[in-house]
Structures are given as structure tokens and as C-alpha cells.
Amino acid sequence: xxxxxxxxxxxxxxxxxxxxxxxxxxxxxxxxxxxxxxxxxxxxxxxxxxxxxxxxxxxxxxxxxxxxxxxxxxxxxxxxxxxxxxxxxxxxxxxxxxxxxxxxxxxxxxxxxxx
Amino acid sequence: xxxxxxxxxxxxxxxxxxxxxxxxxxxxxxxxxxxxxxxxxxxxxxxxxxxxxxxxxxxxxxxxxxxxxxxxxxxxxxxxxxxxxxxxxxxxxxxxxxxxxxxxxxxxxxxxxx
Numbered sequence: 001x002x003x004x005x006x007x008x009x010x011x012x013x014x015x016x017x018x019x020x021x022x023x024x025x026x027x028x029x030x031x032x033x034x035x036x037x038x039x040x041x042x043x044x045x046x047x048x049x050x051x052x053x054x055x056x057x058x059x060x061x062x063x064x065x066x067x068x069x070x071x072x073x074x075x076x077x078x079x080x081x082x083x084x085x086x087x088x089x090x091x092x093x094x095x096x097x098x099x100x101x102x103x104x105x106x107x108x109x110x111x112x113x114x115x
Numbered sequence: 116x117x118x119x120x121x122x123x124x125x126x127x128x129x130x131x132x133x134x135x136x137x138x139x140x141x142x143x144x145x146x147x148x149x150x151x152x153x154x155x156x157x158x159x160x161x162x163x164x165x166x167x168x169x170x171x172x173x174x175x176x177x178x179x180x181x182x183x184x185x186x187x188x189x190x191x192x193x194x195x196x197x198x199x200x201x202x203x204x205x206x207x208x209x210x211x212x213x214x215x216x217x218x219x220x221x222x223x224x225x226x227x228x229x
Contacts, residue, residue, distance in 0.1 A: 004158075042119070043159075043204070043219040056216070090158055097215040100146050100166045102208075104217060106159040 002026055004107035006091050012113045013081065021076040021110050023091030032074040033092040033104065034066060043090065049074060050097060081114045088112075117142045117209050119220035127226040128195055136190040136223045138205035143186045145207040146215060150179050150190050152201040153222070159204065163190070195227045 004025045013019050025032060034046040048056035049068040063085075065077040074091055091107040118141045128134055138148075147166045151159040163172045163179040165188070171180040178191040188205055202224050206217040 006158075040221075042221050043206075045216055048216075088156070092159075100168070101164065102147070102215070103149065103161055103164045105161060106151075108158040109156075111156065 004091060004093055004105055006089075006107040006110050008110060009108065010111045010113075012115065013078070014115050015081060015083070017081075018077070018079040020078065021089055021091075021112075023074040023076075023107055025072055025074075025091075025093035025105075025107075027093055027095075027105060029093040029095050029105075030071050031094045031097050032068060032071070033094075034074065034076055035090040035092065035106075037088040037090060037109070039087075047076075048097070055097075078112075081112075083114050086112055086114045117207060117216075117218040119205060119207065119218050121203075121205060121220035121223050123223060124221065125224040125226075127228065129228050130195060130197060132195050132227075133191070133193050134195055134225070136192070136203050136205075136225070138188040138190070138220060140186045140188075140205075140207045140218070142207075142209055143183050145183060145209055148179075148181055148188050148205060148207045149217065150177075150188075151204045151206065153204060154201050162203075192225075195225075197227050197229050200225055200227050 031050045035043045047066045067075040088109045090109045092104045094104045122137045149164045150162045165172045165181040176193040181188045202222040204222045206219045
């Protein structure tokens with residue numbers, strides 16, 4: 001596997017379910033990100049982890065819970081979601097957010113549908 | 116708060132044409148700016164990154180320019196091909212306290228017709 005991978009690629013869940021999204025980066029990066037992309041809206045940053053520490057929570061509802069056990073893996077735990085949470089969830093990684101030449105690389109995304 | 120505008124929202128051109136995509140941003144205090152392409156339902160592919168101290172970057176048929184003081188960047192695509200059809204996104208990076216955030220525009224949907 002190379003680059004940034006995400007599983008599952010598609011997920012359908014009910015409002016009372018609990019599920020998790022997984023992201024793994026094979027680039028040796030130190031920072032990982034979760035973004036949400038809804039139809040007709042720009043990408044929205046949700047969470048940032050740098051060296052396994054959460055450095056950003058962009059006012060995300062608590063029904064979304066991130067976990068970063070190490071610099072290579074990032075999870076997004078989902079529970080009691082709403083239909084408006086249906087979107088494409090994208091994971092990204094980069095070497096160091098504070099560097100001027102820091103470049104973010106994205107995974108293929110998980111298409112989430114909440115019924 | 117950074118705001119990013121991309122013009123045009125959609126563009127359709129015949130194969131072989133040269134074209135320019137525009138990006139403007141309101142906060143010129145940026146560290147860098149990335150251009151991405153996104154195919155339908157897929158993730159983002161990084162095309163070019165321009166540091167705030169640079170004026171332009173080139174990769175193959177792509178050339179991106181940056182005028183930080185005026186809050187503008189352009190992506191020039193030479194000799195367009197049907198495979199270039201995608202949504203193109205620009206994203207400047209700002210510092211938000213201890214964090215460095217990309218802010219995305221809504222993108223330009225490019226269609227290159229054979």
C-alpha cells in the first residue's frame with residue numbers, strides 16, 4: 001500500500017448505529033487530518049493531529065470522535081449520526097503543518113450515507 | 116477568516132486549448148497555496164504547491180502563479196486533454212494560532228471535450 005488509504009470506501013448506517021472510519025498513511029508523515037465534503041460546499045476541516053496530539057477541533061459535534069493511536073493511523077468514530085452528516089469524509093496527511101513547503105496528501109475518502 | 120473564491124465555477128473547452136483557472140483569497144498572510152484536482156466521488160490529488168516566497172511553480176503542462184499581496188493565484192493548463200476533466204481546487208494555508216489550516220474554495224469544474 002502506498003500513500004493514504006481509507007476504509008471502508010462506502011458506508012451506510014442508521015442513526016442509532018456506531019461505526020468507525022479508518023485512515024492509514026504510508027508516507028512517514030507526522031500530521032493527519034479529517035475533512036468533510038458535503039454536496040455543493042467546500043471541504044471543511046474537522047480535526048488535526050500532529051505527532052499524535054489533537055491540535056484542532058473545528059467545532060465538530062461530539063457524535064464524531066477522532067482517535068490517533070500513532071502517527072500512521074487515524075480513526076473517526078461515529079455514533080448517533082444525523083442524515084445531514086451524509087458526506088464524503090476525507091483523510092489527509094502531511095510532514096509538518098508549520099513548514100512553508102508542507103504539502104497535504106489525501107486518501108480516496110469514505111462515502112457515508114446516514115439513513 | 117480566510118475566504119476563497121474560484122472563478123469560473125465551471126468551464127468547458129475543446130481539446131488542445133490552453134486555459135486559466137482563477138483563485139482569489141481574502142487574507143494574504145499565507146504560508147503556501149496548494150492546487151488539487153478531484154475526480155467525481157474521489158479524493159484529492161495534489162498538483163502543485165507554491166510557497167509564499169515563490170511566484171510560480173511548474174509541473175509538466177501545469178503552471179501555477181501566486182501574487183500574495185493581491186490575494187490571487189492562477190493555474191494555467193497547456194494543451195488541455197480529456198483526461199484533465201475534473202474539479203480543480205485551490206487552498207491557501209494560513210496560521211490559526213498554533214495551527215496551520217488549508218481553506219478550500221468550491222472549485223472549478225473543468226470539462227475538456229474530445
